[in-house]
Amino acid sequence: MARTASLSGYLELLPAERLVELHLLDTLREVFEAHGYSNLETRAVETVDTLLQKGEIDKEIYAISRIHDDDAAKEAKLALRFDNTVPFARYVTENAGHLAFPYRRYQIQKVWRGERPQAGRFREFTQADIDIVGEGALSTRADVEIAVVMAKALQTLQIGEFTLRVNSRKLSEGFYQAIGLTETAAVLRAVDKLEKIGPDRVARELSETAGATEEQARQALSLAQIRTADTSFASQVRELLPADAAGAELLEEGLAELTEVVDELNARVPGRAEADLSIARGLDYYTGTVIETVLRGHEELGSICSGGRYESLATKGKRSFPGVGLSIGVTRLLSALVDSGELGASRTVPTAVYVTLRADEDWAAAQDVADQLRARGISAEVAFSAEKFGKQIKYADKRGIPFVWFTDGDGGHEVKDIRSGEQTAADPASWSPPAEDLTPQIIHKTAEG
């Protein structure tokens, strides 16, 4: 992917790179479906109104319009989706009568953002989301399940060590209220920048935008510095509070929920999660559990998998559909792992066997051979013409096709492993390649710990 994209910010993969991406997406699909998640695809376009309801992202939206639009006034203004969550919430409210709740879905689709392109930032990229949505209420166990399924999915991808960093908006907001900070949105926005701009500048922003005193800023920053592998964060939070402030309802809810989530994660995916009270998430719609994920050795990527609980993103009249979800930024992850050489494919095509031609008129007979292989799940191509064998072998070699097939015209068949040069007699009705050569293999240069 060192090639320059012909449109800045738009990544297009070569065949071998796409094989790696397909492997990642197939693996995710397998894990999600094993846990009962149904696939969903929503339309690429939303009304601008739907998109703008959900936060300050108007600069990033791509609007669409017909080039010759005769009746523009009659039609709603449309734009491309910038994530999978907002379209999902819209889909749920529109189709609530046809869905069974709790509804588990996965959604792997492209999204578009008109951001200024830079290294690892794309204008079109694939997100892989899972969400559970309930009707009226949804158990905190849904938060646990979502995090466990994603942790298992990331494990199965074998891309290295990662940590889910978990917090609760209820805990943070409850704490800010308990110490007298009422501009909780402004506090969250400031604290969210901790890793990027450091504690001094966060303290200044807390004072400027959230009206924090020096003492309040110090307390807010102390909270954000709590990070524990187990549930001991709870006692650390209580220690930070003045005696008369304890017991605030929101804070207690947050402490209880985060304790449950961290406890269950430690039990089900040991060593994969920690409580990190600096996690805030930029988007406005989160109301409880929030999660980011860091991939060791690739901290430059930021969070590779993020999300959380949203209590009221999807509502329809008096009905509400609380949900929780996590989303993997597939394109950025793939591009980093392919560029670093950590992931690659053993060949550029699905083909396992290239059937050569001894004479031009053998083409139909060669297709019969290939069809016998294909019928047994072995991908095969046939040469178009009887070029010199050296040239036909080079064709296979250039693509990494491991086997070349020869037919002598009298019913005799031989197959050659072009890596070892070994050539043996073979029957197209029964010969199979070794299992590891059947489909392109994904090469992991970093072993999973």
Added chain:
Amino acid sequence: MARTASLSGYLELLPAERLVELHLLDTLREVFEAHGYSNLETRAVETVDTLLQKGEIDKEIYAISRIHDDDAAKEAKLALRFDNTVPFARYVTENAGHLAFPYRRYQIQKVWRGERPQAGRFREFTQADIDIVGEGALSTRADVEIAVVMAKALQTLQIGEFTLRVNSRKLSEGFYQAIGLTETAAVLRAVDKLEKIGPDRVARELSETAGATEEQARQALSLAQIRTADTSFASQVRELLPADAAGAELLEEGLAELTEVVDELNARVPGRAEADLSIARGLDYYTGTVIETVLRGHEELGSICSGGRYESLATKGKRSFPGVGLSIGVTRLLSALVDSGELGASRTVPTAVYVTLRADEDWAAAQDVADQLRARGISAEVAFSAEKFGKQIKYADKRGIPFVWFTDGDGGHEVKDIRSGEQTAADPASWSPPAEDLTPQIIHKTAEG
């Protein structure tokens, strides 16, 4: 899909409908990969210039722009792709140095057209394409291979009887030249409307737009009425020609190529193809073989799979990349087959087993049971809370989940088939559902002939 779309022309599927679509797409992928085709995805956006080079489709294009575009002047005008062929040709010329030719690729992506929505016409829809592109030259065998692979793919989909209707632009254009009609593009456009407007109006259009005499119009219409299951079309064409017109080079090439294609199709996929000399294809870039496909019982869909040979769609300086391809209109096909009840899914979720809770605190133990099943490829969900068993069973029943799991808390396990009511002791480490219940089954109401 009887529901009204919230945006006219944009179809969104319910979970069971999406399972049917996934089954179709998985089947296509399997057939394409068995024949050595690599997957490609191109970006959704192209420059308007790229799209407009390739025909009169400007009315249908969706342009995109950033809502707050500070430097619009600096950026190329962009629009969403309207097919997969034009982006593929652009990708091939841009990446020629990184690709091995002949290059076989399949591409299954959404495309967008701002057409006025009507029954079975969508503004966003999925196309599944296969193409072979060569460098400098490409064997007519590529035309045969493309048609054979698509015929096998359509057979494997088990959607009923279909016929590939094959023609050659060289044959048609060569014939028109031979009878003195030189405005071949105008003639093709008129003849392309034969099925829609009938012979009398085509004759009038031929006279008005292509300057045809009554005799020339009669001959052009006679050619378009030739339809043969074998290669006897060739002698019928020769009979139509005046004695002094025979032997035109383009016509002879067309006759030879179409004879080869029809012959090989009859040998490899008997009964699936015929020569139909009315086929013209609207798009300008076709230069040789052209193909449309009719699905018996669904003639109202028009062609479900179309394409052909394009000699010069992709060029780069002096290098040319001739290609041939076919494209299935997946969304229209799926929507027709689901609406007619011909295709359906046996359940709405991937889940095979729903693990119930006897008591709320059994959740972790129930997840252990589910994990044992998942590890053996059996999709399982766990209840969030210990509601009454009747309610838990109803949860599974509503989704079509075939099996419900019970645990007695002392290591005893039972599994119930909720269709038969049969309940038996089971070991989570070894129990498996019958193969036909492992994943959702696709139900075909019309048997494949």
